[in-house]
Amino acid sequence: MFNKILIANRGEIALRIICACREMGIKTVAVYSQADEHSLHVRFADEDVCIGPARSADSYLSVPAIISAAEITGADAIHPGYGFLSESAYFAEVCEACHIKFIGPDPNVIRLLGDKARARRAMKKAGVPILPGSDGPVSGEEEAIKVAKELGYPLIIKAVAGGGGRGMRIVRNAEELPKNVKTAMREAEAAFGLGDVYLERYVEAPRHIEIQVMGDHHGNVVHLGERECSVQRRHQKLIEEAPSAALTDKQRKKLGATVVEAARAVQYSNAGTFEFLLDATGSFYFLEVNTRLQVEHPVTEFVTGIDIVKEQIRVAAGQRLSVRQGDIEFRGHALECRVNAEDPVTFTPSPGLITAYSVPGGPGVRVDSFVHSDCTVSPYYDSLIAKIITYGRDRNEAIARMKRTLEMTVIEGIKTSIPLHLKILNDPDFVAARVNTSFMERFMPDKTAGKGKLAESA
Amino acid sequence: MFNKILIANRGEIALRIICACREMGIKTVAVYSQADEHSLHVRFADEDVCIGPARSADSYLSVPAIISAAEITGADAIHPGYGFLSESAYFAEVCEACHIKFIGPDPNVIRLLGDKARARRAMKKAGVPILPGSDGPVSGEEEAIKVAKELGYPLIIKAVAGGGGRGMRIVRNAEELPKNVKTAMREAEAAFGLGDVYLERYVEAPRHIEIQVMGDHHGNVVHLGERECSVQRRHQKLIEEAPSAALTDKQRKKLGATVVEAARAVQYSNAGTFEFLLDATGSFYFLEVNTRLQVEHPVTEFVTGIDIVKEQIRVAAGQRLSVRQGDIEFRGHALECRVNAEDPVTFTPSPGLITAYSVPGGPGVRVDSFVHSDCTVSPYYDSLIAKIITYGRDRNEAIARMKRTLEMTVIEGIKTSIPLHLKILNDPDFVAARVNTSFMERFMPDKTAGKGKLAESA
């Protein structure tokens, strides 16, 4: 087992990882930017290193700074958390070269699954259902027109290196195609330095379903069931839950088994998430793999009783998974609300001093946060300040707990998304689990603005 | 179902009950003394009534004040929490007379089980193992000497109306008996207005094991397993856990079934706890029944997934229990630390202003509390400020979680028992689950003082 883990992250996830390390008796090193010097993750790590100024590019995204911090503190492993360097194959390679264990999949697996076109081919080969589309990047307008004829409309153009909606275009008829291919390539080139795009059938208002997997270095892979993350705005998830009300037990088993096979096929180790679209007819289509811990992992921890972060550390240290598929039982229902420091109506960020902070307890409530009374929410990083997770014997109980928890939560000094969460939780469609990725549009101040980039060409 | 429940309590348990009511869509009325006017339970109840000055006798213990508060607000039920009026048969009767549902067992059951000698007889009749002793109060010295001859030594003299160690005397030989019977009767008379005492065999260093039961008004009774509460100081529990490491599955089933039978025999309804001593030979002896919700109920909620307070409300409203014995599964292990506002070495109370308050999240942590930053802990009431409960797949995981949670808890401005809890959690005997009711003595500043009343005559 590791002696000392450096946590290459900040905020609630850095604290979450410190909790896991402390439970395992492993020393921790916090790294921090000058903006975070008073953060709780700095306080509760055994050692801490200031790695740069507030700007992420010069601190949390600086590979030399983080590797140096690991070297001067003698850390033998690095946990990247989520975001920042967590899906950087390059960073994982540098760790490997410096004989520091990167807590995540092998760099070549990260690289394979980070390339959307290659990942698509690998998944197709492993028997995972994928959306009909070009098998790889299209060379230009002409090839796109040819592929589109086979695919039909609507279709979506996606950047091979894509993410966050950039380089994405929905096309509803043949006339719109040439112009959009060009724009998407230009956008992709600008955003990712790589103009390659591919075409896929476009699914209207799908549900977002993802499967959590865990693999070790002994060839064992298990899945920990699915999460439903359809409540999202511009690809930013707001409420996640496990299990999904849209899946039957049979579908759950089948999809789980398919994903486990695919993960085994690419020699997946550590934690990962296979994302799918579920269309109105009940068909699943592979979307992408997140080769890291997810923000929403706590809902899975609640329904399985498994500590995913501790499991990540165990398998990174070469141990076998602590559970076999047959041992994993799903019990109850869990919801997560991402409480963001932002205006609940306009979504503008609301950093600043938190003057009062209190979240109620009671059964079935978990709060992962790094804030407290008299703490300042920095404007430099993302707006997530707390994850409130509730558990119930069934979905209704989990919802009722979430409502009373949010209603009894006090966060003063800044605005938070809690009023928006409460609106969603009271929405009859949400209560009936009638959600899809367009669900959030009804809460947008301006519907056209709310649809974001995807809507521009629609 | 009830429309509005008045909560005749304060602090964390009042908030706990508000949480349950909100989840069930029931309105709440908080009552408060002048010392508590800024308390969170007042803030989060739908209505609130000031019922008197700080002194409990004139507020939280004042039956007319509480009944009047229920009447002026139109509450149709009262939840008494624990402590205060929760075990007052008289209060339960007044509620009944005023057509307000008392959320607890029927008054006659409270009265029967509140009388230790009658409770003992009823339990014996129902087949519950009891300690050999006088079957009812002894009339005086002579009868005591006669009974003691049969019992042997050591034996214990207890007040029929007892509680809190008052009127209790341990006697180790025949010479000490007459003097101690007299003293115990005098003490009992002074403390409870009733000098009746009875004799029982004294068990050296037993474990304290208790069984949680729930009954409805349709004759259904289930048990929710046991809790071990051996870590206590002067009958004040400090750390509780479920399950007990001392019980085999077979013992658990047998004891559970015995208790369910006994509860049925006395027509027990609502939540209750049957307390037992477990001696070194593995024998159980009935101690008493607490006819109310216990402080430590969350550990049972963690391992069963059942919300005991919601179940209490359901059965009080005449509904059936939501679970049958066969549905109740025990999973994992839970620990509770009672964080008190007191000096961790001398145990002197430490009320005052809390200047900073923060408890970490992460998996398997529950915090039931009513305090927050900039909140004042009142000197008028008991010193419990927070219950920190952790859950793990096994006892070791629950302990590791508790340690990291307490280590990462910040409570400033007042002293708390957290350093003492950490000492206990690091004690090799505690880790090995080698505990009994004398375990805490090793942490006492002065061992003779630590033994308290019971030690005086030993």
Place this chain on the structure above:
Amino acid sequence: MNLDALKDILNLVREHELAEFEMEHDGLKVRIRKAGREYVVTQAAPAAAPAPLASVASLAAAAPAVAAPPPPAVDAGVSLAVIKAPIVGTLYRSAEPGSKPFVEVGSIVKKGQVLCIIEAMKLMNEIECECDGEIVAAYVDNGQPVQFGDRLFAVKLS
């Protein structure tokens, strides 16, 4: 409340040589203290509307508007006494429905005189005046519930 009404009150305060005057009515709260030269007019929040996301700090500020120095049922100001509810219950201003109130604003009262009744648990508890003087304010209407410590009457000591 308009400025004229406030002026009238201030005139009354001067006229009666009051040290302190407090009035609450329909969510409006007025507090005047002459000695400390403190004039306060606040729009109190409606009692039944909780403000779930107000700060813990402001919670303290939003505490019951009647927040008052503790126990003694009579608060001796320089020249004003406030009679507070010693128990929780329902207040009755007269002995029987329809009959004349025990006292009204302007009534001259003696120590021991019954001012009102508070019903608690079906018992009628007579609330007596603990000083001699003149009733200058009656805070609670007939049939209304009162909490412990609620202000019932203000008496100008004679």
Place this chain on the structure above:
Amino acid sequence: MNLDALKDILNLVREHELAEFEMEHDGLKVRIRKAGREYVVTQAAPAAAPAPLASVASLAAAAPAVAAPPPPAVDAGVSLAVIKAPIVGTLYRSAEPGSKPFVEVGSIVKKGQVLCIIEAMKLMNEIECECDGEIVAAYVDNGQPVQFGDRLFAVKLS
């Protein structure tokens, strides 16, 4: 640290006409500021010992002792510049083990002159002086790790 050592430092501060002086060594921290007439000597807590129950407020106070105004690697005091570490790594005072240090206290330095090396990811990064002057303090010993923003040298500007 005894009184004499403190006197020596104070004399130095006067002699060099320093506006501010800060030193940390073996858990002892000295901070002197002339302008504000602030003389502070604190026994800093050992870096490795966390204080789990100290207040969140005092957390801010217990923050890294080197807490310093942000970016620019050179802090222009009235007459003093402090060179700070622009990267995380291990500091070397000389080009090779055993060779003479680049600079020592008392050395006269020029802008662009190498003061030390910080090794990060096996790369030797030369840290250059950004002003002309005299080295009056060297805060970090040879072979010690440095964090971003750590003070390396104080230079009295010439």
